[in-house]
Amino acid sequence: HGGRRRLVSSSEDEPCKKMTVYYHDILYTGNNTANATSAAVTKPAAALSTSHWANGTFFGLLVVFDDLVTEEQALSSEPVARAQGFYFYDKKEEYNAWLAFSLVFNSTAYTGTLNLMGADLMYEKTRDISVVGGTGDFFMSRGIATLSLNAAEGTVYFRLKMDIKLYECYV
Amino acid sequence: HGGRRRLVSSSEDEPCKKMTVYYHDILYTGNNTANATSAAVTKPAAALSTSHWANGTFFGLLVVFDDLVTEEQALSSEPVARAQGFYFYDKKEEYNAWLAFSLVFNSTAYTGTLNLMGADLMYEKTRDISVVGGTGDFFMSRGIATLSLNAAEGTVYFRLKMDIKLYECYV
Amino acid sequence: HGGRRRLVSSSEDEPCKKMTVYYHDILYTGNNTANATSAAVTKPAAALSTSHWANGTFFGLLVVFDDLVTEEQALSSEPVARAQGFYFYDKKEEYNAWLAFSLVFNSTAYTGTLNLMGADLMYEKTRDISVVGGTGDFFMSRGIATLSLNAAEGTVYFRLKMDIKLYECYV
Numbered sequence: 070h071g072g073r074r075r076l077v078s079s080s081e082d083e084p085c086k087k088m089t090v091y092y093h094d095i096l097y098t099g100n101n102t103a104n105a106t107s108a109a110v111t112k113p114a115a116a117l118s119t120s121h122w123a124n125g126t127f128f129g130l131l132v133v134f135d136d137l138v139t140e141e142q143a144l145s146s147e148p149v150a151r152a153q154g155f156y157f158y159d160k161k162e163e164y165n166a167w168l169a170f171s172l173v174f175n176s177t178a179y180t181g182t183l184n185l186m187g188a189d190l191m192y193e194k195t196r197d198i199s200v201v202g203g204t205g206d207f208f209m210s211r212g213i214a215t216l217s218l219n220a221a222e223g224t225v226y227f228r229l230k231m232d233i234k235l236y237e238c239y240v
Numbered sequence: 241h242g243g244r245r246r247l248v249s250s251s252e253d254e255p256c257k258k259m260t261v262y263y264h265d266i267l268y269t270g271n272n273t274a275n276a277t278s279a280a281v282t283k284p285a286a287a288l289s290t291s292h293w294a295n296g297t298f299f300g301l302l303v304v305f306d307d308l309v310t311e312e313q314a315l316s317s318e319p320v321a322r323a324q325g326f327y328f329y330d331k332k333e334e335y336n337a338w339l340a341f342s343l344v345f346n347s348t349a350y351t352g353t354l355n356l357m358g359a360d361l362m363y364e365k366t367r368d369i370s371v372v373g374g375t376g377d378f379f380m381s382r383g384i385a386t387l388s389l390n391a392a393e394g395t396v397y398f399r400l401k402m403d404i405k406l407y408e409c410y411v
Numbered sequence: 412h413g414g415r416r417r418l419v420s421s422s423e424d425e426p427c428k429k430m431t432v433y434y435h436d437i438l439y440t441g442n443n444t445a446n447a448t449s450a451a452v453t454k455p456a457a458a459l460s461t462s463h464w465a466n467g468t469f470f471g472l473l474v475v476f477d478d479l480v481t482e483e484q485a486l487s488s489e490p491v492a493r494a495q496g497f498y499f500y501d502k503k504e505e506y507n508a509w510l511a512f513s514l515v516f517n518s519t520a521y522t523g524t525l526n527l528m529g530a531d532l533m534y535e536k537t538r539d540i541s542v543v544g545g546t547g548d549f550f551m552s553r554g555i556a557t558l559s560l561n562a563a564e565g566t567v568y569f570r571l572k573m574d575i576k577l578y579e580c581y582v
Contacts, residue, residue: 075420077246081244081379102458102459106503108459110453110471129281131281133470133500135470153502153509154501154530155499158304159305165306170509182540186340187342187353187355190344197352197376198355198375199374199375201355201372201528202541203541209553213375249417251414252415282473285439285450287439287444288450299450299475300475329475330475330477330496331495332477336477336495338496338513357513357543358524368523368546369524369526370544370545370546372544
């Protein structure tokens with residue numbers, strides 16, 4: 070590692086590193102202990118959550134996760150990382166979330182982590198969050214991850230596509 | 241966007257971008273559903289919270305927010321962004337907090353987000369937190385936000401002045 | 412401060428700043444109000460936490476802390492900072508955590524803060540998290556902190572060694 074040099078992209082159009090991965094969130098529902106990879110640890114703030122929608126917007130619900138991350142779309146495909154972190158819902162009027170997590174890589178391709186945080190603006194088709202740091206193969210990285218909903222099954226499962234572009238790398 | 245170039249300030253005195261905004265937090269109290277923009281989702285750790293102050297320091301109370309952000313001081317003035325994120329109180333001896341959030345801009349002036357985190361040292365007249373990333377018009381930004389309490393009404397409402405100085409920009 | 416200049420390390424082997432500190436976490440247990448510096452504010456997600464280990468992996472337990480940080484190992488040695496933030500456990504199969512916090516320095520050596528976040532991969536002997544920003548004497552810093560467990564007493568106390576290396580400094 071010691072010989073790596075810092076590389077900063079000179080343009081938005083030319084990230085020093087690009088990859089696409091899929092994030093699979095399987096929420097604990099009470100009877101899926103073996104499969105679940107995330108669980109709510111707070112309850113929604115009832116009045117705020119239901120003030121606009123009878124079924125609630127989950128305002129205040131915080132979920133801790135250790136989710137599978139794959140290179141192919143299918144949940145059953147080869148994992149390349151785990152996504153470890155949390156998200157919470159934060160809007161009265163509609164579904165909207167905020168999240169912070171680490172992508173923990175441990176594959177033949179990469180070891181190390183990327184650390185991300187930002188607003189998951191669920192009403193936007195795509196939304197950008199920040200890659201604020203990295204370790205190991207991603208030492209001192211920074212960049213952007215573009216998120217989009219890729220699949221959902223009720224409130225039990227959803228899959229996000231994450232297009233990751235790094236603009237600061239060590240190579 | 242593609243033509244933007246990276247700009248790094250050579251001195252603390254010359255940020256590449258400066259702005260001042262006001263953050264308005266209206267905590268849910270049980271009977272202000274229409275106005276509230278934030279809500280507690282955990283309870284204080286009772287013994288630690290009251291060990292120094294009878295009324296408690298709220299140690300452990302975590303608040304999720306979707307707060308209004310304006311350019312003018314008045315809560316009723318034109319919003320320029322939403323602040324979406326969370327804070328929690330973290331001290332036994334006095335009020336003190338820690339927070340992480342996104343400023344989500346969607347105005348004629350800006351679209352995009354700034355991502356911030358840091359210690360909100362409430363006993364200091366002003367305190368600095370980090371701008372750790374940005375997206376859209378704030379692509380890959382970094383900087384400092386200086387916070388100060390600007391107004392408060394009991395435990396229902398407070399307003400923070402946020403002086404934001406970016407030292408890494410794409411222009 | 413105004414005269415400081417930006418310094419970026421050209422190599423992983425030559426951080427612009429290095430320090431080692433010890434982080435002391437004393438968890439509130441119900442009868443250590445005077446000494447405790449942290450407290451759980453959520454409960455583990457019971458089924459996920461105990462699905463692999465009878466005693467539980469604490470999956471979903473979130474702890475808020477205002478912990479002592481020293482330059483020497485001993486808890487009783489001179490503090491150099493407080494670590495203010497939170498961690499939570501996030502794995503079904505074993506102990507594993509994620510954390511975000513600020514090191515708040517207020518000593519003769521330093522004033523200012525460092526802001527950190529990342530996966531605390533407890534099953535690894537050492538693990539790296541990101542220093543994503545800094546303020547005051549650590550204005551705009553970035554780097555890596557290498558964590559390792561240094562001591563533990565049941566579930567009441569643990570001490571982490573934190574080797575901090577900054578690769579972006581203002582000097």
